[in-house]
Amino acid sequence: MIDSNFISKCKNIFGAENVLTEKADLITYSYDATPGIPREIPGVVVFPENTKQVQEMIFLARQAKVPIYPRGAGTCLSGGPVPLNKGVVISFQKMNKIIEIDPDNLTATVQPGVIIADLNNAVSKYGLLYPPDPGSMATATVGGSVAENSGGLRGLKYGVTKHYIMGMEIVLPTGEIFRYGGKTVKNVTAYDFTSLFVGSEGTLGIITEIICKLIPTPKYRKSMIAFFDKLEDAGKTVTDIVRAHVIPATLEIMDKVTIQTVENYAKAGLPTDVEALLLIEVDGMGKDSVEWEAENCIEIIKNNNGKFKIAETDQERDSLWAARRAALPALAQVKPATILEDATVPRTKLVDMLVSIQKIAKKYNLLIGTFGHAGDGNLHPTILIDPLDKDEMERLHKAVDEIFDVALSFGGTLSGEHGIGIAKLKYLKDEIGRSGVETMRRIKQALDPDNILNPGKLVPMED
């Protein structure tokens, strides 16, 4: 239980200036970026500055049987850092040092609270890049994105967070400190702990240090935008590009509702009468190979009845990407709340999924704008709703059930990058089956026998 004795012990560990107890402050930490989920106001929020404090917090929480909710920047879209009980929110806002950049080993060692964009600004001075780039990279932390295994706009060519984590320091739910991995390119010692802890959504351990893999920044880039009167043509362009063995760094799609909303919001000069647009960027170290890839893309766009525009200057390229990054903020201003899903299907099922989403929108009389990482088959159907409209909320829940149903029937997955958290917990069994859920429970119980770390997320403890 969190009482005055517990709070004073927290102040002893962290210093009074790193402990929040005022209700107005606590309410802030009961939210992330996910609307319409259960939440509880935490009993206390603490800001560690080192691993030892995290360890002491775990010992204290275990003794008092109080749950701990780890938190980065709170941009999660599945309810990951949101407290479900009067527990402790442990925020990594102040554990935000870049410990080392090692250009010879192509690594950066960071504390979990480092903002992803800050890491990239720092390594860019060495001509290096940390590729995972969620749309939230200007605010999201490396720790939060490791715990979510976040993707981003460069996923098709460069992969996602798990591909760039070489080692970690973790405080386990028992309070033990566990370090694995390092700067070696190869390491097959023991179980593959990266696969276990990356994407564990704060349920198996608290990440206190991360060794990230870096790559040389590609020297050349070419960006283009393509417009299509038919969704089918846009979808075929995506598969044709990959079939031609061109792997763009970025291959993004927006449907008509999203294009119209972005244009209305950002006045980016997008045509509002087309069914879909693709944003494509090819990059690499060789000018000729980048040109070859761009020419191939243009040929394929033309063959699929698309119109296109190439960004000739950096400014033009930036405005193309600004239009893409405006998708969510633009949709979000239409109604009081947005439900952003990330159902993902094999690339060849992209159009079938888009058409199904349109049918679901019509069936339930909902406004759904869809955009996303077309090259990854990772779509973000964004449902615009008014949470006070009871009838609309009922239709919303039915529509979301159906979206996941359809995605799974196409051989897809519940989440390409936003995680399960609380938001998708009830669907987990539909994808991984009873034995999958049982396996997850066993892993959780083995590592966190008292169930104190982010309980109620990712692992359904009851049927």
Ligand SMILES: Cc1cc2nc3c(=O)[nH]c(=O)nc-3n(C[C@H](O)[C@H](O)[C@H](O)COP(=O)(O)OP(=O)(O)OC[C@H]3O[C@@H](n4cnc5c(N)ncnc54)[C@H](O)[C@@H]3O)c2cc1C
């Ligand atoms: C506008 C917008 C765009 C987005 N675009 C993308 C996108 O393109 N791709 C994508 O994948 N996601 C995207 N997201 C989702 C979100 O930004 C990512 O999941 C992000 O990486 C979360 O980072 P965070 O620091 O905000 O973590 P939080 O939201 O604070 O936490 C996320 C999870 O990590 C856990 N956690 C945090 N720190 C630690 C730690 N030190 N140790 C253990 N567990 C920890 C939390 O308990 C929680 O379960 C977007 C969100 C928004 C609002």
